[in-house]
Amino acid sequence: MPRTLDPELRRALAARIRYYNEMGIYDFYRRPLSVRANIPESISADQPEIAISTSQPELGDEMSPRKATAAAVPVEENIFEASALKPEQSVSDPVKALKIIREDLGDCTRCVLHKQGRKQIVFGVGNPRAELMFVGEGPGADEDAQGEPFVGRAGQLLNNMIKAMGISREQVYIANIVKCRPPGNRTPEREECETCSPFLMRQIAVVKPKVVVALGAVAAKTLLAMSASMMQLRGRFYEFRPTGVRGNDPNWDGCKLAVTYHPAFLLRDPRQKGEAWKDLQMVMKELGMRAPKANT
Ligand code: SF4
Secondary structure, three states: OOOOOOHHHHHHHHHHHHHHHHOOOOEEEOOOHHHHOOOOOOOEEOOOOOEOOOOOHHHOOOOOOOOOOEEEOOOOOHHHHHHHOOHHHHOOOHHHHHHHHHHHHOOOOOOHHHHOOOOOOOOOEEOOOOOEEEEEOOOOHHHHHHOOOOOOHHHHHHHHHHHHOOOOHHHOEEEEOOOOOOHHHOOOOHHHHHHHHHHHHHHHHHHOOOEEEEEOHHHHHHHHOOOOOHHHHOOOOEEEOOOOOOOOOOOOOOEEEEEEOOHHHHHHOHHHHHHHHHHHHHHHHHHOOOOOOOOO
């Protein structure tokens, strides 16, 4: 039998859930009763929803689980039922769904990057039904100025990489882990990645790609919630399901994720272009794309 909550506690829990929703967190998981009995009023972290299809022992050094995008709570269900569904899950049109996520993000001040010189939020761009999605680290100066990811020199190289695959930029979806430019193009802090990435997870769940390509270590480590070198991360597929997003599509329960070098790194070290091309060829094979005759 469900327990009846004290009205004051119930109001406090509802307020807490609204707070999490405003942070972009919608999924709440209840632990089994035996476990919940030990955490009567606490909120604790759950495990990230990532399954890694590798038996490589060197990849066992996972980062500690990300800060909760799912929380365990000991309570009546009806408080949480309404808040578990994300607003975009009520629409089937991905264009509308992405618009809802963008509106939910608003003029975001959830992490410190909002007050460190950003001109605008860089949400994401491309085909809302793309089979292939690229995820980078964060906007640079050009992206910040134009409000679109990968439009500077690194963006030009990414365009060339996409073209070399035999497709166009318009056919893929492109986004970043953080949506605001880190000052001086510094690497985004882990906390910034953790705060911003739930919105990216929701974007991925809406686009429902067949393959996500993580560009660079920050994107790979954030999406996979694991710490490893690029050498260890590249060259294989991972089974990926967006963390904190409850699937409501029986035809999409996640996708493959591949890791390659960030185009900005390739500009600094062009010798690695061949390695990146190998990664993209692996992706093309997975997607059944025909290899073009010429490389970039
Ligand atoms: S980086 Fe993301 S979480 Fe941080 S302020 Fe910008 S949109 Fe918000």
